[in-house]
Amino acid sequence: MKPILDVKNLTKDFGGLRAIDSLDIKIFRGEIVALIGPNGAGKTTFFNCITGIYKPTNGEVAITHPKRDTEIINDLVPNVVVNPLFRFLPESVLKSLKKYFPQLLFRSLKPNEITERGMARTFQNIRLFKNMTVLENVMIGRHCRTNAGIPGAVIRGPGTRKEEKEVIEECYRLLKKTGLDHLSDELAKNLPYGDQRRLEIARALATEPFLLLLDEPAAGMNPQETKDLVDLIYKIRDEDQISILLIEHDMKLVMELSERIYVVDYGKGIATGTPEEIRDNPVVIKAYLGEDIEDA
């Protein structure tokens, strides 16, 4: 079976600082995988690289949609989308020229195009649309799956009305699933913290992803909310066949939830395995607790 997310040799430099150092990560269909590491290890940078917000210094990111072929979505040599200026060229010409002018003819995917291909994320510091209602927040997630334009909006014909109705129904279903349906008309900024986190998940789900990237979903949640979150994540995986990659500091949650764990430190992958293997791995313990002074 092909991995749905295949990250090879990913490296990202910020000036002289190497935030990610040749990281390899594979995720298969239906898995819940955790990415852990001490603060500043490069976990969020990794998310930003695979969702197209950053451009990697080296390496490549490829995804395989369950119903489509493998596609390289982000790497050093842009090779996914033809630059709009050269769209008129026939494909054979483009292919033969690709060797010589990759940077000129091609560009990598923008974050919105990556979301469109089925990878959705939440943010570590919640980034909801604060002055929009809860329902509207989720409806934004449907944007890339609908296509009413300005004429449709103004005339509001049967097609647009039907699409709009389907969007509302689908979003309402997602709100029910995340347990936010009773708050649908509330402004997002008025929601309690835990609900805001869940709203971010609902919004990401609205984009119909096959892989959901959660950046510290349990941060700032109380034990009861964390428990609900675990149930929600299982529900998402089991009902919708969505794979999940999460960054988390709450070890109890990570150990309980994930089937495989990747550990990064200073941008390097230092260990990978099941929760049990990671728990007893001396390298991981050293990364978290520091070196023994007597050895030094």
Next chain:
Amino acid sequence: MLTFEEIKKSFLVSLWFIFLTFPIMVIRVNSNENTIDWRWENIAIVGIASFVLSFFWRDFFRRKKLGQKKLSKDKQKSSALIELLNSKKEIKYGLLGAIITFAIAYPFVLGPYQTNIMISALIFVVLGLGLNIVVGLAGLLDLGYVAFYAVGAYTYAILNTQSGIIGHGLLQLSLYLNDLFGTTFFEIIAQPWSFWIVLPLAMLIAGICGLILGFPVLRLRGDYLAIVTLGFGEIIRLVLENWNELSNGPSGIAKIAKPNFGVSLNSIESIPFIYFLMIFLVLFTIFVVNRLQISRIGRAWMALREDEIACQAMGIDTTKTKLTAFAMGASWAGMCGVMIAVKTSFINPASFTFMESAIILSIVVLGGMGSVIGVIIGALILSLLPEYLRAFDDYRMLVFGATMVIMMIFRPQGIISNVRSTYKIIRKQKI
């Protein structure tokens, strides 16, 4: 009540005001006798007045703070007026009927002078609604909005009077095409163009200009965007001022024809017609903007305003969304430009200065960003207030400015803040 602290504060305020107003209130140069009159009695007036007023000022702020606490407790109150209108249908329809009657009767009761003023006010309503798309909905601060207004006005002026290089070019083109096809049909493009053709054409051209401005500023936000748009506005004005062959320079273009309403009218008689046309255009704009606001595109604009990174991560193409916002906003300004050219039948670059942009922006901010009714009220206030304040003569701009400052202090969210739409279909499903 009157503590020592309060008195001390007010005393300092009055001292400061005495100092500030000293050069204009006390010193007067008597140019006949080359002497200086020292009007010391004015010091007392300024001192006492500012001393007393500062008490009122502080009291206002105290009440405002109390009011805010109450508001956060009870959110319903913030839109009490709208709630009332929605809950009582009789009041809502009564008010609507009164507005319609007033709007219809206006030109017949109040005469051409007042009607003309109202036409300008309605033009500002449409301009406000157009800029509201860019600033209020999409959150892109545009200080050069007047450029599109100018584009619309000059499109009609040039095509209608066939002046300048464009008129010349059209004549040459018509001759060439007539030769080519052996007809006289193409003379039509060298005739004065009809208002009814130019109106949509000007919207289109202004929209394209919006796109042209949009491309270079795609990466900019906030202050930087404001400065670039400001520059764009100035570029258009300077081109119009200096490219004599195109726009006839500072002397402008005169004798722009009124639209053909099917009957022959002189310029006074056509005013009610233009008025009703403008009313129709306002209604059309309100209709379109309302529809856009609750649509997929409208939601994308709002998401862009709230958080650009999250917006892109949720699958919205920010490039496309920004460009549509710029183009949609600009096309309304183009339409208004045609209307102002029709109304005054003379335009020159002096009508399209930065001041106009600033006023249109004030309309949006004062009315309430993103709120259609708020912007309409704001536009009517800001365009009618200076007209009716003519009684105060020299002080009218001062009153105008003071009104804006006070407004922003006591109601920074605008006259009517934007009420988020809720979706009714859900309620049905809940049952």
